[in-house]
Amino acid sequence: xxxxxxxxxxxxxxxxxxxxxxxxxxxxxxxxxxxxxxxxxxxxxxxxxxxxxxxxxxxxxxxxxxxxxxxxxxxxxxxxxxxxxxxxxxxxxxxxxxxxxxxxxxxxxxxxxxxxxxxxxxxxxxxxxxxxxxx
Numbered sequence: 368x369x370x371x372x373x374x375x376x377x378x379x380x381x382x383x384x385x386x387x388x389x390x391x392x393x394x395x396x397x398x399x400x401x402x403x404x405x406x407x408x409x410x411x412x413x414x415x416x417x418x419x420x421x422x423x424x425x426x427x428x429x430x431x432x433x434x435x436x437x438x439x440x441x442x443x444x445x446x447x448x449x450x451x452x453x454x455x456x457x458x459x460x461x462x463x464x465x466x467x468x469x470x471x472x473x474x475x476x477x478x479x480x481x482x483x484x485x486x487x488x489x490x491x492x493x494x495x496x497x498x499x500x501x502x
Contacts, residue, residue, distance in 0.1 A: 419445050437461070446470055468493065 408423035425439045437458035444453035446469075454465040461482040468475025478489045491497040 413447070417445075417447065417449065419447070421445070 408421065410418050410422075411420040413419050421441075421443045423441060425436075425441055427435055427438045430436055437460045439456050439458040442453075442455040443451040445451050448470040450467065450470045452467045452469075454463075454467075456463050456465075461480060463478060463480040463482075465479075466477045472493050474491055474495065475493045476489075476491055478487075480487055480489075486502060488500045489497065490500075
């Protein structure tokens with residue numbers, strides 16, 4: 368009878384210890400997860416520390432022709448050689464997607480843009496051939 372009582376007491380003590388150990392871990396995990404990540408910009412870097420993707424808000428600024436550009440959110444995906452090959456931008460006035468060719472090209476790209484009430488798609492090859500599509 369004493370052995371059975373001792374086993375019950377040891378089981379209860381073990382259960383209390385288990386709850387004491389697991390309780391704080393669960394609370395720490397719940398508190399450590401933020402529902403929203405906030406910041407002015409985000410950069411993702413590779414193992415060598417090079418920026419491979421960036422997301423930021425570009426402020427409105429005066430252009431050379433005197434017009435003001437709109438504040439723009441810009442996502443860039445960047446090659447290992449530093450070329451921004453994919454750009455997605457959005458502002459109150461326009462939105463667009465740009466896909467550039469490999470690093471050793473200068474004029475190979477596609478630009479899809481919605482600007483105000485108009486939209487277009489411009490495609491250009493390295494050999495200079497270009498096509499613009501407008502609805």
